[in-house]
Amino acid sequence: MSEPGHDTNPDTIHRRIIILGSGCAGLTAALYNARADLSPMVIDGPQPGGQLTITSDVENYPGFPEGIMGPELMDRMRQQAVRFGTEIVNDWVESVDLSKRPFSLKSATSSYTCDALIVSTGASAKWLDIDSEKSLMGRGVSACATCDGFFFKEKDIVVVGGGDTAMEEATFLTKFGKSVTVVHRRDQLRASKIMQEKAEKNPKISFVWDSAVEEVHDVSAAKVTGVTLRNLKTQETRRLECQGLFIAIGHQPNTRLFGDQLELDATGYIRLTGTAPTMTSIEGVFAAGDVADHVYRQAITAAGSGCQAAIDAERWLEAQEG
Numbered sequence: 514m515s516e517p518g519h520d521t522n523p524d525t526i527h528r529r530i531i532i533l534g535s536g537c538a539g540l541t542a543a544l545y546n547a548r549a550d551l552s553p554m555v556i557d558g559p560q561p562g563g564q565l566t567i568t569s570d571v572e573n574y575p576g577f578p579e580g581i582m583g584p585e586l587m588d589r590m591r592q593q594a595v596r597f598g599t600e601i602v603n604d605w606v607e608s609v610d611l612s613k614r615p616f617s618l619k620s621a622t623s624s625y626t627c628d629a630l631i632v633s634t635g636a637s638a639k640w641l642d643i644d645s646e647k648s649l650m651g652r653g654v655s656a657c658a659t660c661d662g663f664f665f666k667e668k669d670i671v672v673v674g675g676g677d678t679a680m681e682e683a684t685f686l687t688k689f690g691k692s693v694t695v696v697h698r699r700d701q702l703r704a705s706k707i708m709q710e711k712a713e714k715n716p717k718i719s720f721v722w723d724s725a726v727e728e729v730h731d732v733s734a735a736k737v738t739g740v741t742l743r744n745l746k747t748q749e750t751r752r753l754e755c756q757g758l759f760i761a762i763g764h765q766p767n768t769r770l771f772g773d774q775l776e777l778d779a780t781g782y783i784r785l786t787g788t789a790p791t792m793t794s795i796e797g798v799f800a801a802g803d804v805a806d807h808v809y810r811q812a813i814t815a816a817g818s819g820c821q822a823a824i825d826a827e828r829w830l831e832a833q834e835g
Contacts, residue, residue: 536563538802
């Protein structure tokens, strides 16, 4: 890898450190780097503020005893990062070149280079991709039992999925819900044997096999009142009453940009294999938040890893500059 040096193209924007993504991880990294007088640039990406911008009440983030709306929490983080000198650019990077320093990033309209890069592009929950589901996100439809289970005390809940994540979500939700119905497209689970047994032994959990959610009710009431299920073998439909719908069919890390340049695990998450805890397989490239975390996926853990990545990047830059 070549030594650091600025791009000679006058139209290229150079910064010592660029942070890709503006969720909890990215904005926390920006706050720490800004306070270290590194004048970081955050490039928003396709979802400014990350997944919390589509979350209603956040009650498990420390410091907010009465809870806080997801978009408001992200707006506060954004203001705090900007206050200390973070530059936030509303752009969407479409390609990167990490083969030499400075690293190069290109969007449809702009070119950027940086000496250090923090990747905090997150992971996106996989959804059913039906209109009523989208309309009721945050109003009874969720993809995170740990985040939202508390709101469904003594409610009837449906969980869609058949893998370990679905069994974990279903089991966790029995702490709150009156009943949990697992809907799976096949006639047997894909989850590990131990997770299957745990769910099957739970008296609050029941299963609907060979079925898919076709519609979520009731968009007009702005809340979940039930789902329409279609049996994929008989094509028969029926309505199942519920007050909550949790989609547990997996997450997709947003690593498309880096697949042939950074080392990823089998499911596409960035491996942290460098000389610092948050460094990737390329010196000077760090990762934070859900893009490198398939285990916890919480706002607080993302923020914590953003802090770590910022400190790692700052120390790495200092070492490079002697």
